[in-house]
Amino acid sequence: MGNTIAITALDGSGNFNAYVAEPAGGNAKAAIIVIQEVFGINAGIRDKCDSLAKDGYLAIAPDLFWRLEPGIELDPDTQLQQALDLFPKFDQQKGIEDIEATIRAARALVNGGKVGAVGYCLGGRLAYMAAARTDIDASVGYYGVGIDGLLGESHAIARPLMLHIPTSDGFVPPAAQKAMHDGLDSHPRVTLHDYEGLDHGFATQFGKRRDEAAATLADGRSSAFFAEHLV
Template identity: 50%
Template sequence: MADYINIDATDGSGSFKAYVARPEGGSGPVVVVLQEIFGVNVGMRQICDDLASEGYIAICPDLFWRMKPGVDITDKTKEEWDQAFHYFQNFDHTKGHEDIAATVTKARTIEGGSGKVGAVGYCLGGLLAFMTAVKTDVDAAVSYYGVGLDTKVGEADAITKPLLMHIAEEDGFVDKAAQAKIHKALDGHDQITIHDYAGVDHAFARPDGQSWDGDAAALANDRTRVFFETHLKG
């Protein structure tokens, strides 16, 4: 069961849509799904649908709405990549964090929700999932190959709930030096677990992506599944 809801921005500037997928029966813990640079596209909607099949209410907010509502891009052509990077480069992170916080607040009281809320993000969303753990009260968060994470590790002291991170060792957007900085800063954090995936590139867990790796994706997704079952269903 899938639909869209409207969420009011906390700054009074308007409202934005979010894709919502529900499990059979319509109720369960909620997972906020944070988009890549391509908007709320078919890949993000599929992730929501998969989470719904596992018993979660999945909500994917349109975080690019302040630039253009309804961005929905694939990554098949250079023109599409150029569009996606335009939105990425012009994304207002401060307002994005506000919109994520508004989504988390909505998730706490959504019809059928259990009150438990997690977050999962990919690429840009991987960074945003980390910052969601920093800035909101989500019960658990998962970051897949977050871009720019190395510049935010100094904020990790604010993380008080479990965070799972997946890092692609051959990530073309997160080089070895950035990965080393992430590990140095976060390996000792009692709420953070980091897994590295050898021989795979950025976006290895996106089935329709050029860098998809079935074995690494299955392993990362299994770890995410257990993590959410432990912290959102337990």
């Protein structure tokens, strides 16, 4: 079980909570920010933090929906529409600012060490944006939405980025996937992995969307990626 800390927004508009899980003994080898889906900091996101802590990382999941309503926590299997309604209301630039504030807080918690990020769905998009707009040390995005519309920022990606792309993603159509490959396959800092025939959410911690074999494969790739670039 983790605990909750408060982080001050960069614009001074208030504080937001973040769930933090630390490895036993407290000697984290690096920090990883876990960037939420549209479902908020729910049981799955907390469990991902706990799993990363068992792997020796300090894991921290900021509540990026705090400007809409603090503490939103939805079930992907039963509250999808409620979650989708939040997406257009979310200020993504403010979200990136809150991720930047979280990077600073995480670096302090690991005594100036490296900080990575892993995000899912909306969080996968934000992981890409963080790679282009912040000094994050390494980022991973699972089934990030709308990345094809952000390819103009790819020149700004200076540190390693990995993206997991299910080829039957109902929220990322084939044309968007092709654009991602066309725009990023030759990028020296970016690695893309396709998961044939799988849909959005295949690596969720809990629920009906999870595909055990593919989630294990993707998470293994992410683990090796962070071991190479954060430790």
